[in-house]
Amino acid sequence: MKKKASRRTFLKKATLGSAALSSAPYVFGAPYHETRLLKRDYRNESFEANDQIQIGLIGAGIQGIHDTSSALQVPGVTLVAVCDLYNGRLDRAKELWGNDLLLTRDYRELLAQKNIDAVIVATPDHWHMKITVDALRAGKAVYCEKPMVQRFDEGKDIIEAQRNTGRICQIGSQGMASLGNEKAKQLYEEGAIGELVMLDMYSDRYSSEGAWQYPIPPDASMETIDFDTFLGKAPTVPYEPKRFFRWRNYRDYGTGVAGDLFVHAFSTLNYVIGSHGPNRAMATGGLRYWDDGRDVPDVNITLYDYPKTDTHAAFNAVFRINFVAGNGGGSGFKLVGTEGVMEIGQNSLTLERSKLNMIPGKYSMIAYTEATQQKIREEYAAKMAEARTADLKTGTLTWNAQKDYKGARYEHFTNFFEAIRGTSKVIQDPIFGMRAAGAALLANESYFKARPVTWDATKMQLT
Helix, strand or coil: CCCCHHHHHHHHHHHHCCCCCCCCCCCECEEEEEEEEEEEEEECCCCCCCCCCCEECCCCCCHHHHHHHCCCCCCCEEEEEEEEEEEHHHHHHHHCCCCCCCEEEEEEHCCCCCCCCCEEECCCHHHHHHHHHHHHHHCEEEECCCCCCCCCCHHHHHHHHHHHHHCCEEEHHHHHCCHCCCCHHHHHHCCCCEEEEEEEEEEEECCCCCCCCCCCCCCCCCCCCCHHHHHCCCCCCCHHHHHHHHHHHCCCCHHHHHHHHHHHHHHHHHHHHCCCCCCCEEEEECCCCCCCCCCCCCCEEEEECHHHHHEEEEEEEEEEEECCCEEEEEEEEEEECEEEEEEEEEEECEEECCCCCCCCCHHCCCCCCCCHHHHHHHHHHHHHHHHHCCCCCEEEEEEEEEEEEEEHHHHHHHHHHHCCCCCCCCCCCHHHHHHHHHHHHHHHHHHHHHCCEEECCCCCCCC
């Protein structure tokens, strides 16, 4: 997008009406408020038994089950194997998907199956790189849950493995393929909000589950859990079920609120505005309430600087997470520009366009005589007539997804399987995934070092 022409392009298209630009109303005239529909046309496809994409699930926890349930809604996909380190999850897999599955605690056994075309990697973060690389080298297409990596230095291994094997690799920030993201990208590139000035992202939670205090099953033991394998490259510690079932609370296995939540926002942001990411971050926060043994904060505020590029002006971003929000919870993702604001959701989007007031009012004019005030008004009127011959129409447009919309996670898996069949390209490849994960990890780097950190988003490395 050429930013200098973006606003003019948007206004020109908008004045032509909906035939030329379905996303924009008539811009000139009275204020408006409209609601529109985000639509997706689903193809009714059927596949023969020998044309199924056969998948295996590695990590049958919360995300793994949600991912697999969505994946199996896509026509032509069959689950044939499940791997997990807790016996109860393997039993759950049989309840959900039948007794004909290969069930194993060893992901290498799953990767050795010749009939498996693709795998979903939904393990704790510290296993993402190892299993993804092994799966690619085993000839499997890979859907790897976000964040792609736990550490900065792991990204190159996945990128190189994908490049060397030529296998499909999709990173799982589910909102990436959503209708909301698609519409936001279109509007941004048309100049609907002018020059980007700020991003405001927040996520408030107010429940034990929202703070990752997941239930621990009564049969959890060293017999039902392969705890030593779970530890992997992490430091050796005595068996502790909280570390296994609530691994997000520990730096040894997870990436805190940044890797769990920031990374989704970075994926959307970088996709919508065509960016590689920020170049500086400064984080603060603390453990304010959920002092349950975790070593990551439950409140985090991180400020990011984005440099000027060909696709966006220099701007600032505010990312904030609160796991003990007394307001009851909520979330938001808002792009603020010089001429409008977009609030982006997976199933909805709101565009609000405003007029910047450039004419002084009573507050400042009170200091001048009546005669001087009149001269000032005349001067401003002349300037404004030269700068803009018509007033910009202001108001709000809201788009909502159709009632039968299958959801962002389904869309992301559809994109993944279409890439496997050769009919499209993945929307979030390892390079994109690393830039989103790297930006999120900057928050942790800054927080634990208690200082600002800088980042080369193109080279994907700390500076």
